[in-house]
Amino acid sequence: MPTLDQRIEFSGPAVTDQEDEPQQPASVEVGAGPIVLRDQLPRWIPSVMHLGALRDPRLRLVEPLEAAISQEEDQVLAEAVELNEFGWGANLSEAIADLQRAVGELYFQLETDQQRLGVGLQAVWETLRAKIRRA
Amino acid sequence: MAEEQPASKVPPFLLAALVCDVAVTEPSTRKKSLIGIFDKITAATFPAGRPMSLYIRLTDAEGHYPMRIDFVHADKDALIARVEGAIDSVDRTITLDAHYEFPPLPMPEPGRYEFRIYASDMYLGSAAIAVRPRPK
Numbered sequence: 001m002p003t004l005d006q007r008i009e010f011s012g013p014a015v016t017d018q019e020d021e022p023q024q025p026a027s028v029e030v031g032a033g034p035i036v037l038r039d040q041l042p043r044w045i046p047s048v049m050h051l052g053a054l055r056d057p058r059l060r061l062v063e064p065l066e067a068a069i070s071q072e073e074d075q076v077l078a079e080a081v082e083l084n085e086f087g088w089g090a091n092l093s094e095a096i097a098d099l100q101r102a103v104g105e106l107y108f109q110l111e112t113d114q115q116r117l118g119v120g121l122q123a124v125w126e127t128l129r130a131k132i133r134r135a
Numbered sequence: 136m137a138e139e140q141p142a143s144k145v146p147p148f149l150l151a152a153l154v155c156d157v158a159v160t161e162p163s164t165r166k167k168s169l170i171g172i173f174d175k176i177t178a179a180t181f182p183a184g185r186p187m188s189l190y191i192r193l194t195d196a197e198g199h200y201p202m203r204i205d206f207v208h209a210d211k212d213a214l215i216a217r218v219e220g221a222i223d224s225v226d227r228t229i230t231l232d233a234h235y236e237f238p239p240l241p242m243p244e245p246g247r248y249e250f251r252i253y254a255s256d257m258y259l260g261s262a263a264i265a266v267r268p269r270p271k
Contacts, residue, residue: 041213041243052146052257060195061146064257076212093209093249096258 045069045092056104063131067099082127107132142255143198151192152262158188158234167232179269184239189250192232196224200254210246242266
């Protein structure tokens, strides 16, 4: 009867004398300046945000997507002007998340329908193709 | 005089953003260790506050990026604290990581708080914390 050790094949040595290789990123540590704490906490919503990511692991932005931010009554509106796409929410986080979801859905919808798009949607699809690639 | 580098417009990909009690860098290997990762805080009184560390890991970065981390009360869109820095990357295929140590950050009331992460003014994502009152 083979022992447990004899029945198991390891793909590499169980013990190594090698030391861990130092992590050598191409960059240095992120240099950080002093932390600025605010005394007052007014509502702070930028008028423009540049999105560097969508909330979909299948999609990567290769160019930032500009979002115009505005407030309407109690709602925050985030608009990707070049796509004519909107996101809404009770705060900036919700509005941005809604816009990211909407842009992702638009990408997949137009990708599916790309052979039968009108002129307007074809232009939107070209913009999406220029800014987004599948991960 | 050193010239200011232009900010890269290649959006890096945020692989991870984690909030923890302590983040440690081992000096010889530069490896990071995170202790006490959390996403909820229960506070007995408000305003609450506690020191926190934010760990981020990026890839797909190329060039020079001014970095910005905003700590906000997301429900109220109130900016509480900001820290700025920079990273440089010459190879998009590698990963970069960093951690930021924050002093006790004020959390005036229960709700959702976020560390929002920006590179070259591009919003990459956030790490959120739910702050709740301790049940009586």
